Amino acid sequence: MKGFCYQVTLQISKVELSIKFPCTLQVMWKRGQNKCLTKAKEKIKNIFVVNESFTLEFNIGDNIPKKTFLVVLLNVQGQSKLAGVVNFDINETMAKEGQCSLNLDKSPDSNAKIFFSYQIINLGETYFTESRINESFNHKSLGESFGLDKENQNSKLNSLKISNYDNQLNKELYEKSLKDLDQSKLKISNLQDQINKFYEDKQQLLDEIKSLKQNNLELKNENEYLEKQNENQKQELQQSKENGYIINQQTVKLEQMNHEIQNQKLQYQILQNKYQQCMQKLKSLEEQNEFNKFNKVDRSTNTIVVEIPEFIQQNQTIKQLDEQIIDYKRKNDKLLFELEFTQNKLNTIEQDLSSLQVQFLSLQKQLSNQKDQCNYLEIDNQKLRISIKEYEEDKIQKERNNIKIQNDLQKQNQNLKEQLQQNQDQFEQMKEKYFLQKEKIEKLNDVINQQNEELTIQSVNLLREIQIIAKKQEQFGIV
Structure with missing residues (x-):
């Protein structure tokens, strides 16, 4: 089997994201366990200018998917929140070298986009020659069949690993969303405490006003x-x-x-x-x-x-x-x-x-x-x-300040409710996706177990046939 080694440089230019609260933005490029993270960037009119590049090396084989993720994170008051994710296959995008823009999934802004460009360098070609198959065949007699089955099994295992990477990322995002949800609940609780304190202060001011009137x-x-x-x-x-x-x-x-x-x-x-x-x-x-x-x-x-x-x-x-x-x-x-x-x-x-x-x-x-x-x-x-x-x-000034504080608190409360609703929606989506992925993995595990059982039975049958052939060769004096 033939494969190639590539060096891929990903130049991220900007991210268009409309948000109403102050924050900074970071972009993470993830493939498997490899991660690269940009520096925190400030917002300029709903545009985060990144202008940073990533470089990673990949061994890419024919017809083997190489999925990677671009994850956009928002830093709000020292906490990271998911602002969008892009899932794409390097094999499919190799022919699209140059400028590229993709829509961000799972983003609070439905029109959010990320803009980047590719620079691909071919580092060399790798060959998996047929001699190893022949050697395996010569050594095992019927090894060619076993070799083909093993190659298919390896391909399935690679696909399973890629699915595991995807599930792992989804799990991380799911856990991160849960953490953000807990933090949002904590913020809402703190905000409710602030609102209660505000009403207490308001009542105290009313009592003071009543006392002053008296x-x-x-x-x-x-x-x-x-x-x-x-x-x-x-x-x-x-x-x-x-x-x-x-x-x-x-x-x-x-x-x-x-x-x-x-x-x-x-x-x-x-x-x-x-x-x-x-x-x-x-x-x-x-x-x-x-x-x-x-x-x-x-x-x-x-x-x-x-x-x-x-x-x-x-x-x-x-x-x-x-x-x-x-x-x-x-x-x-x-x-x-x-x-x-x-x-x-x-x-x-x-x-x-x-x-x-x-x-x-x-x-x-x-x-x-x-x-x-x-x-x-x-x-x-x-x-x-x-x-x-x-x-x-x-x-009069206190009444104006109280009205302003009430309006600000109502706006903050409304924003937090909207954000909480978005987080809950994202949580439900991720939860649904998680269960779907889990169901797929269970089905794949069942298929793999069934294939393993079939391969085991076939291997036992082949060994028996080889033993029978060997005994017949001994009987007929064939060396």
Whole structure:
């Protein structure tokens, strides 16, 4: 049998694959246990540019299939996922050397393609000569029949090995899909945990918003109460101002009274001086009157007659002075009473003034405290308005972020569900293919076992015939 040794260089140019999530791509060329893997490539507008080449040597015989696989893998967050596979026979594609593009099977994108080119170098020809068959035939007598059966059996075994390679790759892909499926389930579970946590955070935010609204209501009530207090304090301040005006009026009146008292004191002093002058004059008149009485007996009648008018005049003057003195005494008593009354009134007014001054100072202090408190309340109200505004803005921003997070989570959840459905579909397809391959292998095993039994029976029969022929040759003396 004739065979050839070839060196095949596979130049992979690009892979067209439409996906929506970030990842890198690798291409694996597999034949049997031999594997070659490219470096990880980034996506550029749904195209992964590879530009790498593989070189493998094959011993290819006539009419013997040489199946190989091109497997496209996606690396997503450190995990490899199957993105497509191409199964082709090198014998069939040898005549198509050059550019080639094939559709990817088992890919999430039904239009996915891989582009590559062949470069084939013939390293030499290998001959399996007929001498070995002849030698086997000469050695075994009927070895040619056995040799042909053995060649057919080897061909079947090679086909079985190739099928085993295919089954092994399918099994690896099946196990990889199972692993990816478990990872997808784990991701879905983690995503569900994230969604639950998101709802918990959302409920917590709603509780915080409710608490803030309650606090806001309490602050509004407190603000209204403080505004009422402020209004009352303003009224008290207005009353204090009115009291201050009254105090000022009383102070002016007090000053007027002090001025009047001073005038009355001055008049009293004048009256006192007049009174003293009158008393002195009265005393002088009394002394003169006594003197006149003392000299009246010794005077003559003419003298008495002559002096009577003067005496009468003096008596009248004395009476007038007495009346004037009495009037002065009465006025003096009245002035003393008025002075005492005025002094008492002045003391009372001074006490009231002192009390009003103390009250006025207290009201001024209260007014100052109330002004400070009003300023503090105004500052607190300003801060509260700013806090409420910031809270409303933060609330709006949080609601926007929550809506965005919900939309993103819904999209991620939808993508994961779609991916999970794709993985499940791939799993079912691979499972079905696996059972079909398993059934084929079992049938092939049954056929091989049956053929082995037939070959064994034929071998036993041939040995018996050879022994019979040998015995007959001995009987007839044939060497």
